[in-house]
Amino acid sequence: MAARKTSVLLFFFMFLALCSAFPRNKNKYKPCKHLVLFFHDIIYNGKNAANATAAIVAAPQGANLTILAPQFHFGNIAVFDDPITLDNNLHSKPVGRAQGMYIYDTKNTFTSWLGFSFALNSTDYQGSINFIGVDPILIKTRDISVVGGTGDFFMHRGIATINTDAYEGEVYFRLKVDIKFYECW
C-alpha cells in the first residue's frame, strides 16, 4: 500500500515537472556569473548628427537612409556604437560600448536580428562579450545567445535576456540586458 502511494506521488511530481512553464530549462541551472547592463541607441534621422549613435546603412529598394523603411522597417540594417551604463540613465558614466548591427527582418511585425558585442572597460570588467540572436521586439523579454567572450569573459557562454526599457518615438531606445553566464572558465 505504502509503495503504491509513493509511486502515485512520484507520478504526480513527474507530471508537475513536465508542466513547468516555458522556457523549460531556465530554472535547472544557476548562472556562474551575472551582469545587468543598459545600452542607449539614438538613430540618425537626418537632423541629429551630433547625438546619433546609430545609422541606417542599408535599406530595401525604394527606401532611404534617413527614414526607417515602411513595412515594419523590413530590410533596414543599422550600425551602432552605443554607450553602456550600469543604470538606466543615458548620462551616467559609460562602462563600455555596445557595437555591432541590428537588422529589421519582418514585413508584418517588428522583429530584428542582432549581431553585436559589449566592449567593457571599467574597473570591474575588462573584456568583450559577443551576442547573436533573434529579437521579437514587441515581446516584453527576449532571450539571445552569448556565444563567446574575451578578457574577463574568456570563453564564456550564456543567455542574455533583453528588454526595451524605454523608447522615444523612433529615435531613442534603451535596452536592459540581463546577462547570465552558464560557462565561465
Place this chain on the structure above:
Amino acid sequence: MAARKTSVLLFFFMFLALCSAFPRNKNKYKPCKHLVLFFHDIIYNGKNAANATAAIVAAPQGANLTILAPQFHFGNIAVFDDPITLDNNLHSKPVGRAQGMYIYDTKNTFTSWLGFSFALNSTDYQGSINFIGVDPILIKTRDISVVGGTGDFFMHRGIATINTDAYEGEVYFRLKVDIKFYECW
C-alpha cells in the same frame, strides 16, 4: 604468436581509423538531439512584393537592389524572414521562421556567409537556434555552426548540414537543414 596476431590486427584497425574520410570527427560523436527542417526563401525581384520573403538591401557600386549583382552576386546582402516547415512543401503549416541575412561573398563562384536564427514556435519546440557559417553553395551538403540556442535549445551547440533541396531560377530556393546538437544541457 596470438599476441603478435592481435597487435597486427590492432595496427590494421588503427590504420583504417586514420584513413576514415573527411569530415573526420563527424562519426566519433552521437548527437544528443536531432532535427530536420526546411526553409523557403523567395527573393524580391521588383515584381513579387506580395510573396517575397527576402530582399536585397546592400550591393556593391554599380549594382542595384532588384537584380542580384553581376560577378556571382558578390557584395549583395539579403535580409530574410522565411517560413520553416517540417517537410519540403512551401505550403505546409510553418513551425517557425528563419530570420537573418546572407551575404554573397565571392567574385568567381557562388558562396555566401550566413548569420541567421530559427525562431521555432510549435507544439514540439519553443525557442531559438542561432547559426553562423560559410556556405559554398555549389557543394551538395555544407556544414555550418550552431553557436547557441534559447528556450528548448538553451545553451545548445552543434552542427547544421544544409543542402539546397530545390530552386527556381534566382527567385525561390528551399534549404534542407539537418541539425545535430552535440551539447544539449
Place this chain on the structure above:
Amino acid sequence: MAARKTSVLLFFFMFLALCSAFPRNKNKYKPCKHLVLFFHDIIYNGKNAANATAAIVAAPQGANLTILAPQFHFGNIAVFDDPITLDNNLHSKPVGRAQGMYIYDTKNTFTSWLGFSFALNSTDYQGSINFIGVDPILIKTRDISVVGGTGDFFMHRGIATINTDAYEGEVYFRLKVDIKFYECW
C-alpha cells in the same frame, strides 16, 4: 617562524597572481590546438576591380561605395573573400579563404565589428572556423571569439588574437590571426 615565512611567501605569490596583466584568464589555460595564419584584404576603390578582394556594400546617408565614409568610416559594411596564407606573403599559395564582413562602427575612432569564417582547404586542414567579435583596430593585438567550427574544427571553440601586420593606405591590409582553441573535441 617557518610557518610564518611560508605564509608571507604565500601572500606574496597570491599578490603577484592578482597583479597579472589583463587579459587575466589567458595564462590559466593551455590551448588544445594552435594555428597562426595570415589573410590579405584589398578594398575596391573604383580603380582596382581586378585585384580587389573586398567591396564596400553599405554606407550611411551622404557617403558612397567607392570611398570609405568620413567620420572614421562609421557605417560602412565591407564584404570580403580574402586569401589565407601560412606566411605574410600575399603571393604565397593560399591555404583557404577568409569570407564574411566587417562593419566600421565608431564615429570618433577606428573600430570594427567582425563576422567572418575561415574556409581552409589544404593538406593539413579541411574545414571551417567561425569568428565573431569587436576589433579596436588601433590597438596592437585584439581578441575575438572563435564560436564554432566544422570538419577538422568540428565543434571547436577558442580565442583568436588579431594584429594588423601591414597596411598600404586604405587599400591593402594584412591581418595575422593567432588562433588558440581551448575546446577541441
